[in-house]
Amino acid sequence: MESERGASGAPRSADLPARGAGGDDPGGGVPFPGSGSGSSPLLPTDVLSLDEDEDDLEVFSKTSRGEFDSSEFEVRRRYQDFLWLKGKLEESHPTLIIPPLPEKFIVKGMVERFNDDFIETRRKALHKFLNRIADHPTLTFNEDFKVFLTAEAWDLSSHKKQGPGLLSRMGQTVKAVASSMRGVKNRPEEFMEMNNFIEIFSQKINLIDKISQRIYKEEREYFDEMKEYGPIHILWSASEEDLVDILKGIASCIDKCRKATERRMSGLSEALLPVVHEYVLYSEMLMGVMKRRDQIQAELDSKIEALTSKKGDPHLLTEEIGRLEDKVECANNALKADWERWKQNMQNDIKSAFTDMAEENIHYYEQCLATWESFLTSQTELHLEEDSEDKL
Amino acid sequence: MEPTPPDPERQMQPAPLKPPGHPDSGLEAAIREEAEGAPEDSSGLGTMTENNFWLKKIEISVSEAEKRTGRNAMNMQETYTAYLIETRSVEHADGQSVLTDSLWRRYSEFELLRNYLLVYYPHIVVPPLPEKRAEFVWHKLSADNMDPDFVERRRIGLENFLLRVASHPILCRDKIFYLFLTQEGNWKETVNETGFQLKVDSRLKALNATFRVKNPDKRFTELKHYSDELQSVISHLLRVRARVADRLYGVYKVHGNYGRVFSEWSAIEKEMGDGLQSAGHHMDVYASSIDDILEDEEHYADQLKEYLFYAEALRAVCRKHELMQYDLEMAAQDLASKKQQCEELATGTVRTFSLKGMTTKLFGQETPEQREARIKVLEEQINEGEQQLKSKNLEGREFVKNAWADIERFKEQKNRDLKEALISYAIMQISMCKKGIQVWTNAKECFSKM
Numbered sequence: 001m002e003s004e005r006g007a008s009g010a011p012r013s014a015d016l017p018a019r020g021a022g023g024d025d026p027g028g029g030v031p032f033p034g035s036g037s038g039s040s041p042l043l044p045t046d047v048l049s050l051d052e053d054e055d056d057l058e059v060f061s062k063t064s065r066g067e068f069d070s071s072e073f074e075v076r077r078r079y080q081d082f083l084w085l086k087g088k089l090e091e092s093h094p095t096l097i098i099p100p101l102p103e104k105f106i107v108k109g110m111v112e113r114f115n116d117d118f119i120e121t122r123r124k125a126l127h128k129f130l131n132r133i134a135d136h137p138t139l140t141f142n143e144d145f146k147v148f149l150t151a152e153a154w155d156l157s158s159h160k161k162q163g164p165g166l167l168s169r170m171g172q173t174v175k176a177v178a179s180s181m182r183g184v185k186n187r188p189e190e191f192m193e194m195n196n197f198i199e200i201f202s203q204k205i206n207l208i209d210k211i212s213q214r215i216y217k218e219e220r221e222y223f224d225e226m227k228e229y230g231p232i233h234i235l236w237s238a239s240e241e242d243l244v245d246i247l248k249g250i251a252s253c254i255d256k257c258r259k260a261t262e263r264r265m266s267g268l269s270e271a272l273l274p275v276v277h278e279y280v281l282y283s284e285m286l287m288g289v290m291k292r293r294d295q296i297q298a299e300l301d302s303k304i305e306a307l308t309s310k311k312g313d314p315h316l317l318t319e320e321i322g323r324l325e326d327k328v329e330c331a332n333n334a335l336k337a338d339w340e341r342w343k344q345n346m347q348n349d350i351k352s353a354f355t356d357m358a359e360e361n362i363h364y365y366e367q368c369l370a371t372w373e374s375f376l377t378s379q380t381e382l383h384l385e386e387d388s389e390d391k392l
Numbered sequence: 393m394e395p396t397p398p399d400p401e402r403q404m405q406p407a408p409l410k411p412p413g414h415p416d417s418g419l420e421a422a423i424r425e426e427a428e429g430a431p432e433d434s435s436g437l438g439t440m441t442e443n444n445f446w447l448k449k450i451e452i453s454v455s456e457a458e459k460r461t462g463r464n465a466m467n468m469q470e471t472y473t474a475y476l477i478e479t480r481s482v483e484h485a486d487g488q489s490v491l492t493d494s495l496w497r498r499y500s501e502f503e504l505l506r507n508y509l510l511v512y513y514p515h516i517v518v519p520p521l522p523e524k525r526a527e528f529v530w531h532k533l534s535a536d537n538m539d540p541d542f543v544e545r546r547r548i549g550l551e552n553f554l555l556r557v558a559s560h561p562i563l564c565r566d567k568i569f570y571l572f573l574t575q576e577g578n579w580k581e582t583v584n585e586t587g588f589q590l591k592v593d594s595r596l597k598a599l600n601a602t603f604r605v606k607n608p609d610k611r612f613t614e615l616k617h618y619s620d621e622l623q624s625v626i627s628h629l630l631r632v633r634a635r636v637a638d639r640l641y642g643v644y645k646v647h648g649n650y651g652r653v654f655s656e657w658s659a660i661e662k663e664m665g666d667g668l669q670s671a672g673h674h675m676d677v678y679a680s681s682i683d684d685i686l687e688d689e690e691h692y693a694d695q696l697k698e699y700l701f702y703a704e705a706l707r708a709v710c711r712k713h714e715l716m717q718y719d720l721e722m723a724a725q726d727l728a729s730k731k732q733q734c735e736e737l738a739t740g741t742v743r744t745f746s747l748k749g750m751t752t753k754l755f756g757q758e759t760p761e762q763r764e765a766r767i768k769v770l771e772e773q774i775n776e777g778e779q780q781l782k783s784k785n786l787e788g789r790e791f792v793k794n795a796w797a798d799i800e801r802f803k804e805q806k807n808r809d810l811k812e813a814l815i816s817y818a819i820m821q822i823s824m825c826k827k828g829i830q831v832w833t834n835a836k837e838c839f840s841k842m
Contacts, residue, residue: 197660204657211649218646222639228632236625239618242807246814253818347664351842354671358836365828372821379815 057126061149073150079104081148082126084160088144089133094292095335096139097342099132100281101125125274138334186301187294188332194339195290202283209280212273216265223261230254246379253371260367267360275353279346286342289335296331300324451480451489452558452573454551457543458496473543474498475550479573495576499524502550504583505572509563511588514712515795516563517802519556520701522549522694541687545694552698562798598711601718608717609792615799616710623703626696633693637686648679667842674835681831685824692820695813699806706802709795716791720784727777734770737763 061073082101089098102125130149133139147159187195230251237247303324307317456476464470474496480489502521509518526542554573557563568586571579654672658665 200657200660204653207653208650208657211646211653214646214649215643218639218642222636222643225632225636225639229636232625232629232632236629239621239625240807240810243810243814246811250814250818253821257821347661347842350664351667351839354839354842355836358832358839361832362829362836365825365832369822369825369829372818372825376815376818376822379818 057123059130059149075149075151075156076153077148077156079126081156082129085144085148086129089139089142090288090292092142092144093138093334094296095289095331095338096136097282097289097335097338098139098285099129099136100278100285101129102281121274125278128274128278186297190336191290191293191332194335198283198286198290202280202287205276205279205283209276212268212276216268216273219261219265219268223258223265226254226258226261230258245382249375249378253375256371257368260364260371263367264360264364267363268357271356271360272353275349279350282342282346293331293335296324297328300328450492450558451482452551452554453478453480454547454554457547459538460498471538472498473538473546475547477554477573493574495574497572499546499550501572501580502553504580505569506553507592508568508583508586508588509557509566510708511591512566512586513563515709515791516560516798517702517705517709518563519553519560520698520705521553522546523697523701541690545690548691549694549698593712593715598715601715602711605714605718606721608714611796612710612713612792615706619703619706619710622706623700626700626703630693630696630700633689637689641682641686644682645679647675651676651679664842667838667840671835671838671842674831674838678828678831678835681827685820685827688820688823689817692813692817695809695816699810702802702806706799709799713791713795716784716788720781720788723777723781723784727774727781730770730774730777734767734774737767737770 057077057079059073059075059077083104086098086101089096102122133142133145139145144159147156151159233247233251233254237244237251240247300321303317303321306312307314307321454475455478458474458476459471460474461469461471475498476494476496478491479493481492482489499521506518506521509516522545526539557569563569568583571582575582651672654668654675658668658672661668
């Protein structure tokens with residue numbers, strides 16, 4: 001396992017292939033190629049679906065880190081456990097860009113997504129989710145993450161009960177809405193730019209998601225219509241003595257091209273659609289991160305305001321302000337660093353996904369070209385044969 | 393990768409179906425002088441032997457289409473399209489062509505010409521006209537007769553029709569056809585003066601014959617089945633092709649949306665911006681390439697449609713045979729019954745029920761003189777009948793012989809043309825694939841530079 005982990009210092013996610021994150025090997029226990037961070041992290045190696053009806057999932061992980069009792073773990077998790085983990089990570093690291101979770105259910109209207117196999121798609125997305133966390137220089141050491149990957153079901157339940165309760169979380173939300181407005185007013189320039197980017201990015205990636213889905217749908221309909229097209233040439237050949245060969249040839253070419261269309265479709269649904277969709281979810285995440293940052297700043301601002309308007313104990317306030325100023329600085333720095341990392345990953349993932357899509361299309365056209373060209377060659381040869389026979 | 397056509401011109405690319413600007417758009421129709429061609433129909437106007445015109449090679453082209461307005465038979469305003477027909481004769485020596493005639497005709501005049509040919513050449517598989525109204529359209533194509541694309545395809549179809557007639561060994565010699573190409577005014581009157589409309593076989597008669605004929609030539613029965621199958625399978629194919637074209641259009645066009653979004657996105661990206669922008673451009677190219685691709689396919693569909701309509705022409709020949717055969721059978725039956733009557737009268741035995749027999753029984757025998765008179769009349773009728781039967785028999789056999797010769801000619805033409813059309817379809821697919829490879833290779837390069 002160790003040998004497979006590279007020693008590069010570059011952000012690990014660059015190597016994460018857009019397609020096949022766990023999709024190539026549904027069998028368990030295949031180690032994920034190593035991370036680049038200095039200390040070897042905990043690697044979720046596979047997320048397996050056990051039961052198609054329930055969301056019982058099996059999570060396999062491997063590690064070489066000394067802090068663990070063993071080097072391999074296998075635990076059972078449910079979707080709500082993933083949800084819990086995400087919540088905890090957001091809580092502990094409010095201004096880090098936490099990877100997005102796939103939706104729990106099929107979003108209405110997109111019934112035919114991703115090969116009509118929602119469970120499988122979600123499984124792959126969950127696998128990606130865990131690996132992104134593992135690759136993150138900070139999140140990989142998060143305690144809740146470790147517990148998630150290693151604890152037996154009952155241990156996890158009891159661990160879950162320990163954090164701030166549901167009520168306090170709801171309280172947070174109410175406060176958040178009130179204060180986020182203030183946070184926006186005093187937002188530093190660089191975060192204004194960031195926010196602007198996020199807004200536009202979110203728009204565009206959503207559009208691209210829709211366009212890509214639509215392409216898949218159109219390709220599928222094309223594939224369906226082609227079903228009759230080849231066979232009708234065969235039918236025709238039954239009443240034409242002299243045209244049997246050529247008609248059968250055409251029918252065979254059409255059928256081969258149809259198969260190639262099928263391959264193209266599945267390539268699209270593996271390479272492009274999941275990546276684009278993940279970034280749609282990411283864009284929602286990012287907006288949440290911005291809000292939380294603004295919130296933290298708002299807390300500080302409100303204390304400062306209180307101090308200047310002489311409401312409350314100046315000493316206490318000054319102390320709090322000091323603490324909050326640190327908090328704000330931490331949050332901003334964390335976000336800035338993570339932002340750069342995220343952008344780099346995004347560029348690589350998008351580039352990779354679209355390059356793969358282009359490759360799929362090239363491959364499709366090359367296959368069809370070869371089919372038709374060989375048909376044409378055989379017809380020309382036949383023709384020349386007939387001609388030379390005539391001349392004899 | 394173009395296959396080298398072993399035969400010039402007509403083998404790989406049927407000239408009639410090239411767009412107007414193409415140098416070959418007027419195909420040379422070499423009119424061979426056939427010394428012992430199939431005998432023409434008895435009508436005096438059926439043949440013509442104006443040596444000067446027919447010995448030279450001629451080129452026919454329907455070169456333009458124009459919208460016109462005029463008043464119709466009911467004195468109401470109407471819009472129609474007129475087509476310019478140009479005829480050139482080609483001098484053997486230097487291959488130069490000289491414009492000999494040019495006139496305008498509308499679709500209804502083409503129909504008139506064809507209906508005339510159908511009446512006077514019932515043993516010929518008369519080439520069909522392009523469709524009157526657009527059928528088998530996929531959604532993007534307009535079903536409007538005034539739509540410029542439809543008019544353009546019809547222009548090509550009409551040219552094709554004229555070329556087919558001009559290259560038919562028998563039809564090309566028809567005077568009315570010659571006048572169609574050369575005499576603009578009065579042509580309609582001239583055609584109508586032939587009185588061909590009176591000679592059209594009634595539908596009812598034809599239907600009746602089809603049901604009641606007892607011994608049609610088996611080959612014609614088979615031919616009828618074949619033409620039904622041909623019509624059915626080509627219709628089906630054209631329908632499916634139209635739906636497939638529709639879907640393909642969708643796939644290509646949606647990619648065009650990427651172009652716009654990539655462009656907008658590139659505005660906020662520093663490193664990815666250029667790659668996105670140029671990739672978007674290639675997506676636009678890809679999306680718009682489908683228009684030309686499908687237009688080419690439309691020409692292919694038209695080639696198939698011609699043979700769809702030829703099926704009806706085949707059936708027309710079969711119907712004529714059935715009519716003639718039925719007529720013959722009825723005449724033979726009539727003759728046989730007259731002979732029997734005669735025999736009965738002569739021998740005095742009544743074997744068959746007849747009104748005369750009954751009345752004789754009821755009202756008394758007729759006189760020997762009356763009987764003699766009747767026998768005489770019958771004998772005359774029998775004589776006449778036998779002559780008629782002989783000539784009908786002869787006519788029938790001639791018809792079958794001539795029709796079958798033309799059908800063989802037609803079969804060879806059909807096999808050649810369909811092979812060519814199918815090959816051209818393969819060539820179109822190859823071209824489409826090559827375009828696709830190029831666009832996506834360019835796009836991939838842009839993506840990889842992001």
